[in-house]
Amino acid sequence: MRRANPDLQQQRVEEIVAAATACFLEKGFHKTSVQDIAQRAGLSMGLLYRYFPSKDAIIEAAATTAGREARELIDRFAQATELRRGFRQLAQELLTAATIPGYQALLAEVHAESFRNPSLRRMEQQDLATMRLAVSDALRQHQQAGRLAAGVDTLALATVIFATIEGLCAHVELDPALDVAMRQRAIDVLLGLLDAAQTTMSGRSE
Amino acid sequence: MRRANPDLQQQRVEEIVAAATACFLEKGFHKTSVQDIAQRAGLSMGLLYRYFPSKDAIIEAAATTAGREARELIDRFAQATELRRGFRQLAQELLTAATIPGYQALLAEVHAESFRNPSLRRMEQQDLATMRLAVSDALRQHQQAGRLAAGVDTLALATVIFATIEGLCAHVELDPALDVAMRQRAIDVLLGLLDAAQTTMSGRSE
Amino acid sequence: MRRANPDLQQQRVEEIVAAATACFLEKGFHKTSVQDIAQRAGLSMGLLYRYFPSKDAIIEAAATTAGREARELIDRFAQATELRRGFRQLAQELLTAATIPGYQALLAEVHAESFRNPSLRRMEQQDLATMRLAVSDALRQHQQAGRLAAGVDTLALATVIFATIEGLCAHVELDPALDVAMRQRAIDVLLGLLDAAQTTMSGRSE
Amino acid sequence: MRRANPDLQQQRVEEIVAAATACFLEKGFHKTSVQDIAQRAGLSMGLLYRYFPSKDAIIEAAATTAGREARELIDRFAQATELRRGFRQLAQELLTAATIPGYQALLAEVHAESFRNPSLRRMEQQDLATMRLAVSDALRQHQQAGRLAAGVDTLALATVIFATIEGLCAHVELDPALDVAMRQRAIDVLLGLLDAAQTTMSGRSE
DNA sequence: TATGAATGAGTTTTCATTCAT
């Protein structure tokens, strides 16, 4: 019996998820048929159903995988020793990823689905919490090292930075005016925020 | 002739959009059938098609309605004379709107769909462009009135502000940690960005 | 009470049939809705159903009317005193009528329907028999007047002439090569048949 | 794999076309549902759509099949060496085919549909052009061999012959008077046309 | 293990017909 090996099983699962993701990027969840996925993965529909119980299960797996890259980028940022440089790099890499055709569409689809699928919802929440915490921790370390003014609210700053980047990513694909130059200018503005924080800023209120 | 009255026609249309919106929130665009909408709106499918030519048209109407409030808020901001106060109010109102149950879900659905539906896409693009321009114009007026440093790149600043707010809105519903207090702190951070801009900051650096 | 007058009733019926025919010429039986007919006839659907019990009844009435013009042409031919001239005129008028946009389509639709609708079938059969007999009678009178060789099988000749003209009419709309000049040449060929008959031809067999 | 065999595939396709043709004869194209065809062919609708992409494609296949016999007869005529005998045989075979129950009905349906369906239209036009040209070419060869007077307009003659035969075919099923004997007499008349052409007739006159 | 033929419920959309007004 071929393929009883659990490693090979695992590999098959990943192949299917990869094929599914490719399809989803091209056509979206709903216009991708199970047939499409099976063909792209190079196996029959019947066999595919031995690895996943339903199309929805494949969607979920693909959605889970889709956020991985972003999480990895964030992890790298959290370990950057130079605040400005690390931040600029993070922002640029995320914005570049956002321009991959279909990637924003996939995220949007996952996000929309997450309002109905508790499992996806939990995943998104966890991702968000994890990543924000990572950024916040990184900022606090910069703060302790004196590279950030003591009064700065690092959690709030992390929240804002994160929201800004996600917002920019969403707009990048939507907005022809957000070309490379404009993205640079936007990042510069954000760096201005960091600069301000680096010196004096402390959470002010009305 | 029972329903020749245009007011009643208009009311019917609104009833249908409301019913459709409710369905969309529960099941998403794709899993909501026209039958579902008709039943919820209390009329037959055939009759529904006298008010809307297609399911897509209903989706579009629901999407248009969903974005209206945000557009109105932006308009009000653009006319605010006090930068900080106007901005804080805008951010707060948008974030409050974002917590209305189902509102973010509907926007997410619209956004996801916009990647396949050219008409929705155009709508989103236009909304984005219009609103960013409104914010940018408002900032430039503040600049000319001396309430913002001359060197500030208002378009880039508007872009960032806009992205940040949208990102925050998206996170508000997802993130239990983003409670009222946390939102305040995040807004304060953003106001810090404005303060910095108000004095010296000039876009470029590095 | 308006319109109790049977003449006005009759007039209404004719208006509806005319409107229906116009619609059928443009869109065919199946793509014409009762709504279309009612609108064109300038009355409401409800009222239309007081004059005809169903859409099929309207189709039948329109089909009955559609053949009238051809029957009238044939009648005129039957009374022509000059064989060649009468024939040429008949052929030309029929071929001209055949080029009216939608007319052949209407006839084709009626003909196809006649295979399932006994009433239409009977009508087509009767039309055909009547017209062929008229032509045959006319030919026999020409024969008795010495304008056609005595041996000629007038019924067979009428049958052929009739079939030819109908075939040509059907081809006229289908065949771009059958322009005015080509039609003339075809008619000339048929006149050659009459010429031959005029002199010697008698039904030969193998 | 159960049905990978291409012969079986081909057989299935033919079964479907046969079932469709039977349905079309009974109810016409428009009143025949895809469900009807599938049921008659003994398979599910879903499966039927694996063999044909649309109802129109089925119609087209049925139409193509229906015209095949006539095209083959014409081809054989074009190769006949004896004009009169070849012609008589052609006419008789076509008229015989025309009496096959349902054959004219199917052709009528196809013809009516051809006014809305560009694909059918093209098919009919091409069939007509091809067949007329074949007859015309055959006539010209007879002419060159001296079996037809030099002045004869072969294209016009072919046009007339073709129109006549089609007209006769259409009438055969409609007209009880067009029995075997009457058909013979009509063919004799047409042969008289050929005879006349064989000797002196030259197209133009009047 | 592997296949893909087969299913049938589900989708959007149309329209002849009716009936409250």
Added chain:
DNA sequence: GATGAATGAAAACTCATTCAT
């Protein structure tokens, strides 16, 4: 007599899922 809003039963087509081989 007159209206057209309202119905609902179709139609063509799709596709996740199953199962005989």
